[in-house]
Amino acid sequence: MARTTVDARGKTCPQPVIDTRRALAETSAAEIEVLVDTEASAENVARMARSQGCEVRLEDSGMGELRVLLTREIGPDESDRRETSPVALGEPASKVAVFVAADSIGRGDDELGQALTKAFLGTIKDVEPRPTSLLFMNSGVKLVTEGSGALDAIGELEGMGVEVLVCGTCLDFFGLEDKLAVGRVSNMYEITSRMVEADRVVRP
Amino acid sequence: MGPGDLARALEGLDLGRHPNLLVGLETADDAGVYKLTDELALVQTVDYFTPIVDDPFAFGQIAAANSLSDVYAMGANPITAMNIVCFPADKMDLGVLREILRGGLDKLREADVALAGGHTVTDTELKYGLAVNGLVHPDRVLTNQGARPGDRLLLTKLLGTGIVNTALKGGVASDEAVAEVIASMSALNRDAASVVTAHPVSACTDVTGFGLAGHAHEMIAGQGVGFSFEAAALPFFEPAREYAGMGLLPGGLQRNRAHFAPHVEIAEGVAQHLIDLLFDPQTSGGLLFSVPADRADDVLAELVDRDPPAAIIGEVVDDPRERIAVR
Numbered sequence: 001m002a003r004t005t006v007d008a009r010g011k012t013c014p015q016p017v018i019d020t021r022r023a024l025a026e027t028s029a030a031e032i033e034v035l036v037d038t039e040a041s042a043e044n045v046a047r048m049a050r051s052q053g054c055e056v057r058l059e060d061s062g063m064g065e066l067r068v069l070l071t072r073e074i075g076p077d078e079s080d081r082r083e084t085s086p087v088a089l090g091e092p093a094s095k096v097a098v099f100v101a102a103d104s105i106g107r108g109d110d111e112l113g114q115a116l117t118k119a120f121l122g123t124i125k126d127v128e129p130r131p132t133s134l135l136f137m138n139s140g141v142k143l144v145t146e147g148s149g150a151l152d153a154i155g156e157l158e159g160m161g162v163e164v165l166v167c168g169t170c171l172d173f174f175g176l177e178d179k180l181a182v183g184r185v186s187n188m189y190e191i192t193s194r195m196v197e198a199d200r201v202v203r204p
Numbered sequence: 205m206g207p208g209d210l211a212r213a214l215e216g217l218d219l220g221r222h223p224n225l226l227v228g229l230e231t232a233d234d235a236g237v238y239k240l241t242d243e244l245a246l247v248q249t250v251d252y253f254t255p256i257v258d259d260p261f262a263f264g265q266i267a268a269a270n271s272l273s274d275v276y277a278m279g280a281n282p283i284t285a286m287n288i289v290c291f292p293a294d295k296m297d298l299g300v301l302r303e304i305l306r307g308g309l310d311k312l313r314e315a316d317v318a319l320a321g322g323h324t325v326t327d328t329e330l331k332y333g334l335a336v337n338g339l340v341h342p343d344r345v346l347t348n349q350g351a352r353p354g355d356r357l358l359l360t361k362l363l364g365t366g367i368v369n370t371a372l373k374g375g376v377a378s379d380e381a382v383a384e385v386i387a388s389m390s391a392l393n394r395d396a397a398s399v400v401t402a403h404p405v406s407a408c409t410d411v412t413g414f415g416l417a418g419h420a421h422e423m424i425a426g427q428g429v430g431f432s433f434e435a436a437a438l439p440f441f442e443p444a445r446e447y448a449g450m451g452l453l454p455g456g457l458q459r460n461r462a463h464f465a466p467h468v469e470i471a472e473g474v475a476q477h478l479i480d481l482l483f484d485p486q487t488s489g490g491l492l493f494s495v496p497a498d499r500a501d502d503v504l505a506e507l508v509d510r511d512p513p514a515a516i517i518g519e520v521v522d523d524p525r526e527r528i529a530v531r
Contacts, residue, residue, distance in 0.1 A: 012455075013373075014376075014453075015374070017374060017452055038455070040455050040458035044452070046451070047450070048451035051449050
C-alpha cells in the first residue's frame with residue numbers, strides 16, 4: 001500500500017492542517033506522512049488526523065523537522081472516503097455468477113432434483129466467495145415465483161446485495177409473468193453479460 | 205510576541221520610579237495611568253497588528269475597537285487617538301489603506317474619540333492600530349489587581365476569535381461564523397465598561413492576545429488569591445468547537461498554553477475544546493472582571509440585555525493560590 005507524503009514545512013498555520021485534510025480526502029493511501037517544522041503544526045495535524053479516525057505517531061528529528069505519521073484503518077466503513085472498488089479493500093475482485101437454468105439439479109429423479117436446488121440456494125450464501133448475481137432461466141424461473149419453496153433463501157441472498165435476474169421470456173413461456181416474487185425481470189443480453197463478465201460461473 | 209519572550213526581554217530593565225505613575229508596566233495592566241491633578245489622570249495605551257480578516261474596512265474597525273478596549277478596561281474614557289500604520293506601498297494599492305483608515309475613523313466616531321494624527325511607515329507586512337489617550341479620576345482607576353476571595357468573575361463577549369480566524373485562514377470557516385466573530389471583534393467595550401464602573405468592581409481587565417488564562421493570570425499573580433472557572437459556563441462561538449476538533453488552532457494558542465499552563469489546573473473530564481478556548485488568543489475580546497458576590501447578579505442583569513452578552517464564569521478563591529482551577 002503506497003504512502004503519501006505531505007510536505008508542509010515552511011507553511012504557516014493552518015496550512016499544514018488544511019493540506020493534511022486534503023490528502024486524507026483525496027488519496028486512499030493507508031499511511032500518510034506529514035512533514036512540519038513547528039511543534040504547534042505537528043500537534044494540530046495530529047489532532048486533525050485523530051478526528052478523522054487515524055492513528056498518529058510523532059517523530060522529532062531534532063533538527064527542527066517533525067514527522068507526523070498517520071495510519072488509517074481500512075475497513076468496510078471507510079468506503080465513503082475512497083472508491084467503492086473492492087481493490088481498495090485489499091481483496092481481489094471476484095464476480096461470481098450463479099446460473100440456475102433449471103428448477104432441478106441433475107438427472108435421475110425430479111423430486112430429488114428440486115430438493116437439491118432448494119438446498120443449494122440455502123447453502124450458497126454461506127460459501128465464500130459469495131455470489132454477486134443469481135441468474136434464472138428456463139424452468140429455473142419457477143424458483144423465483146409465488147409458491148416456490150426457495151423464496152426465503154433467494155430473498156435472503158437478495159437482501160445481502162446479490163443481484164437476482166430472471167429471464168422475462170421464460171416467465172412468459174411458463175405463464176408466470178405476474179407471479180414474480182423475488183428479483184427483477186431481465187433479458188438475454190443482460191444475463192449473458194453477467195456470465196461473460198464474471199470471474200466464475202457456478203452452474204448447479 | 206509570545207508572553208515568554210516579552211517577559212525575558214523586560215527582565216532586569218530599570219523602569220525608573222515616578223510618583224505620579226499610578227499604573228505602569230509592572231502589573232502588566234491594560235494601560236498606563238499618570239496622575240495629572242487630584243481629579244484627573246491620563247490613561248495611555250497602544251496596540252496594532254497584522255490583518256485578521258480580508259475586508260480592509262472591517263480590519264480598521266476591529267483594530268480601533270481593540271485599541272480603545274484597553275482604555276475602557278481601566279474604567280477610563282478615551283478622548284484622542286493616533287494611527288499607527290505599516291504599509292507595503294510598493295505592493296498594495298493605497299485604496300486598501302484608505303479603507304482601513306476609514307474603518308478606524310468609523311469606530312473612533314462611534315466612541316466619540318478625536319483622531320489627532322498618526323505615523324505611517326513602509327513595511328513588507330501590513331499592520332494597523334492606534335495609540336489611545338483617555339481620562340479617568342485617579343481614585344476610580346480600575347486596575348487588574350484587587351480581586352478578593354468570594355468575588356464572582358464575569359466575562360463579556362464570547363471566546364474563540366483565534367480559532368475561528370484560523371479556520372477562516374484555512375478556508376474552512378462558515379460565513380455565519382465569520383460574520384459573528386467580526387461583529388464581536390468590532391464591538392466596543394464601552395457599554396460594558398459603563399456598567400462595570402457604576403458598580404463596586406474589585407478588578408478588571410480585557411481579554412486579548414494572551415487568552416483568558418493569560419489575562420486571568422495577570423489578575424492573580426502576586427495577589428495571594430486564585431481563580432476558579434466553571435468550564436461549562438465559558439461562553440464561546442459554537443463553531444469554534446468543531447474547528448478546534450479539526451486542529452485549526454492558531455500558533456498563539458500553543459504559545460499561550462506553553463507559558464500559562466503551569467499556572468492552570470484543569471480537572472479531569474473538561475472537554476478539549478474548552479481547554480483550547482482558555483488559551484485561545486482573543487482579538488478585541490471582552491472584559492473580565494471581579495464583583496462582590498452580592499452584586500454579581502445585579503451587574504449580570506444589566507449586562508445580559510446588552511450586546512455583546514455577558515456571563516458569570518467563576519469566582520475568586522483562596523485556594524489554589526495564584527493559580528487558575530478549571531472544573
